[in-house]
Amino acid sequence: MLSTEPQVIADYADSGKIRYVYYPILDLAPTPKAYQAAECAGEQDPQFFWAIHDLFYEEQGQLWSADTDLFVEFAGRAGVSNLDQFRQCLDNGQYADKANELDRARRAESIRLRPTFSINGELIPGAQSYAELSRRIEAALAQ
Numbered sequence: 001m002l003s004t005e006p007q008v009i010a011d012y013a014d015s016g017k018i019r020y021v022y023y024p025i026l027d028l029a030p031t032p033k034a035y036q037a038a039e040c041a042g043e044q045d046p047q048f049f050w051a052i053h054d055l056f057y058e059e060q061g062q063l064w065s066a067d068t069d070l071f072v073e074f075a076g077r078a079g080v081s082n083l084d085q086f087r088q089c090l091d092n093g094q095y096a097d098k099a100n101e102l103d104r105a106r107r108a109e110s111i112r113l114r115p116t117f118s119i120n121g122e123l124i125p126g127a128q129s130y131a132e133l134s135r136r137i138e139a140a141l142a143q
Helices: 004-013 031-044 046-058 060-065 068-078 083-092 096-108 130-142
Strands: 116-119 122-125
Touching: 004 046, 004 130, 031 046, 031 068, 031 083, 031 096, 046 060, 046 068, 060 068, 068 083, 116 130, 122 130
Parallel strands: none
Antiparallel strands: 116 122
């Protein structure tokens, strides 16, 4: 997934061919705070959202015992330069409502597994190869 997602974004979302929406799935204890951390990182530069997002997937075993200090460490590893601003954003919980709203929206769309892709309303659960997603995206674009 970590190699597929950036390629889909680069080839389809960045060019405006598709709209790529990320919905957090808040079913596990560390997920709400992790999503908020990604938003706080993205405040400083959108690339930091994806950089910390990728770190969370690579280091997900550490998230179970994550506290603010660990999220700050991840932010630094992701390249976030103003860690005081990041910490303040995270401590203030300013993205808690957004995380909950996105979670409600994905539940309303019957998205239950991570990752799940929705292409023109067709849900595709589970990790997919770039070739498979590209094939499905191209078919949808051709319609």
